[in-house]
Amino acid sequence: MVRGSGAPAVVLGSGETLLVGRAPQVPEGRPETQLRFSPYPLPDCAEHVSRLLGEVVVGDETVRLRWRGNPAAQLSSMFDAPGGARRVILTEGVSAQLDDGENQLLVLRGKQVGAGHADLLLAMDVTRVDETTTRPIPLPALLDRDAAPTKDAPGLVPHGxxxxxxxxxxxxxxxxxxxxxxxxxxxxxxxxxxxxxxxxxxxxxxxxxxxxxxxxxxxxxxxxxxxxxxxxxxxxxxxxxxxxxxxxxxxxxxxxxxxxxxxxxxxxxxxxx
Known part of the structure; x- marks a missing residue:
């Protein structure tokens, strides 16, 4: 289950992939006929958040989070994790396996608040259940071609x-x-x-x-x-x-x-x- 403030909770089953971002769409070159995709647009996203931030990929035995965009995020598992809680910084190209129980994903400076930014929190609960899954959203619903281009994140003047x-x-x-x-x-x-x-x-x-x-x-x-x-x-x-x-x-x-x-x-x- 993935849930966030201002966004509905989504339950995924084995073989499904959740696309998370400002205006997520299926990555180019992916075998659309073989995978079941569901979009998860994040509410109140800042303009510098990538259209596609990450993918939550549910397998038969594991759940993996693949980070595909910017900004970076902080993945924290709770005390059900092996060896206790952990914290991982996710940047583009990084993949991490989710632990059983509750995992928290903090998109750093990902939420637009007035003229400024704040971190955006998502919770991901990994639990073994019976065959109870959501139906994937039809693919055409993912193709949001009118979303604004991603802007640069606030930064410092290089070498200043x-x-x-x-x-x-x-x-x-x-x-x-x-x-x-x-x-x-x-x-x-x-x-x-x-x-x-x-x-x-x-x-x-x-x-x-x-x-x-x-x-x-x-x-x-x-x-x-x-x-x-x-x-x-x-x-x-x-x-x-x-x-x-x-x-x-x-x-x-x-x-x-x-x-x-x-x-x-x-x-x-x-x-x-």
């Missing part, structure tokens, strides 16, 4: 001050050294940016680093979940830790960005000015 601060904050998650990550201090952020660029704007002043982190947080979380914003419902014990992890999760900066910055540091002649 806030972009480099985000790169320094997110480095533990981008480099895979996130077992016990410690967010960098203001001085460490300044020195890291200086090593990458040879120039660090005004980040030698701690208040300027704090200012940049607040700007990164506003883009990463959106106005409704920004931990720096007064009156937010989001409770964060270590805000700097949360901003660094979130910047990596929503791909404000990526592992490829980190590798490029490190190459430029080792070879200053390739550094952008």
């Amino acid at each position: 001050r806030e972009w480099f601060v985000a790169l320094a904050l997110a480095e533990p998650w981008l480099s895979g050294a996130d077992d016990y990550p410690r967010p960098p201090t203001n001085r460490e952020i300044y020195e890291r940016v200086l090593s990458w660029r040879g120039y660090a704007w005004n980040l030698e002043r701690p208040q300027r680093v704090d200012e940049a982190i607040r700007k990164v947080s506003a883009v990463a979380f959106g106005p409704h979940e920004d931990p720096f914003r007064a009156g937010t419902d989001r409770q964060v014990r270590n805000v700097r830790f949360a901003v660094g992890r979130r910047a990596a999760e929503v791909r404000l900066v990526t592992a490829d960005d980190l590798s490029a910055a490190n190459r430029a540091r080792r070879n200053p002649s390739t550094e952008e000015r």
Whole structure:
């Protein structure tokens, strides 16, 4: 069963595939006559959400979630999972098997709320039942050719001050050294940016680093979940830790960005000015 706020609950059986997204349609080249598809348009989607975000594929023994678009999402299983709860970040091309019981899917910055964005939550319950399934929706209903094109997600100016601060904050998650990550201090952020660029704007002043982190947080979380914003419902014990992890999760900066910055540091002649 898949259910979400403002969307009907859908029950799938073996052999069925649920297409999730802003305006989902069958991917090109798929054997439409052999598979049973059902669309699941997400309500109140932001314009940067892909028409087809993912596929929930139900087999005889397993249920898999294939992520096919943007933005990224966070898949969390509850305590019925082997070894306890887990959390996986899904980006384009990633596939994950759902655990028995309740799985929660959080589409990061996927919901339009006024002029801003918030995370969009779906719940997926995996339970073995008798032959009780929904009938697949006829294929022509999936072909929404009038949906608006997907726009770019909010981001940071590449190689700008806030972009480099985000790169320094997110480095533990981008480099895979996130077992016990410690967010960098203001001085460490300044020195890291200086090593990458040879120039660090005004980040030698701690208040300027704090200012940049607040700007990164506003883009990463959106106005409704920004931990720096007064009156937010989001409770964060270590805000700097949360901003660094979130910047990596929503791909404000990526592992490829980190590798490029490190190459430029080792070879200053390739550094952008």
